[in-house]
Amino acid sequence: MTGLIGKNIGMTSIYLDNGENIPCSIIKIGPCYIVQIKTIEKDGYSSIQIGIDEKKIQKTNKPLIGHFKKAKLTPKKKLLEFKGVYNLYLGKKINIIDFFKEGDLVDVKGISKGKGFQGVVKRYNFSGVGESSHGQHNRLRAPGSIGAGSDPSRVFKGKKMAGKTGNKNVTIKNLKILKIDIHHNFIILKGSVPGNKNSYLMIKKKKWN
The missing domain is CATH 4.10.960.10 (Ribosomal protein L3, domain 3)
Known part of the structure; x- marks a missing residue:
């Protein structure tokens, strides 16, 4: 995996152990699901497609409903593709704890405010x-x-x-993860991220083990 999908919850500030007050962004990561897997043999390149957040089936067209049924999933609001070869399977649920830990540096990509x-x-x-x-x-x-x-x-x-x-793709690099809330799937990043509240973001770790 090279990244996950998150949602911009908003900004706050926290105090470090030395008493310093730091402005932070709160991002909800997933849970994400594997919607599609592409291979070099069939599609010409390798990648996976990840989905996040439930979408009403009434607001989903028939081709997309069939697309999600192949992975035995309900429709998702946001889909992103990540290139690479991964040992994963359709429908797999990916949690925040599977990839991130406190102290990691991440790149955050999103659409800036118009x-x-x-x-x-x-x-x-x-x-x-x-x-x-x-x-x-x-x-x-x-x-x-x-x-x-x-x-x-x-x-x-x-x-x-x-x-x-505004309203352009913007990437903010080298944001540090200060805290992780496993129960609510929240990560707290030092600094700001692009986009409005509730906008979707691509979170990429700088170095994947």
Whole structure:
């Protein structure tokens, strides 16, 4: 296994033994189930598909219902694929204690919060044109010049300008697991993770034994 699926519960802070207060993220890991196993001989590559959280069968189409029936599972809300060869079987339940322990470093991948159409000050941390002096009017958050005039007579692709912000795949690396709650399948990570509350995350351990 190279990773598991988790759900962003929210943020809190905890005190370490030395009295330091640390901001933390709470993530619920699984329980996850093996929904599909792919092999090189049949599919051209090896991987497993993992599912999490129960989904109402009324909101699941017939092809997906048949997909889950092959693994003798009920429909799941979130599915992710992890490449690699694993000694697992369809329908196997994977718990948090099977992979993680306190002190592990993990990479967390998710979709960042969408913030709509934003200007360059919020989107790229521009400082704006400057103070409202020398006759400037409403220019505090303006981008300023975006290119030369006669040469090259155009704006280069990729220029940092206003546009849609957030709602992208983001990976936060090397987050430390401070605590594990086996009874509730919670892990507490040092720092923040991408996405809104109740959004799904891919949790990957840095080194798998």
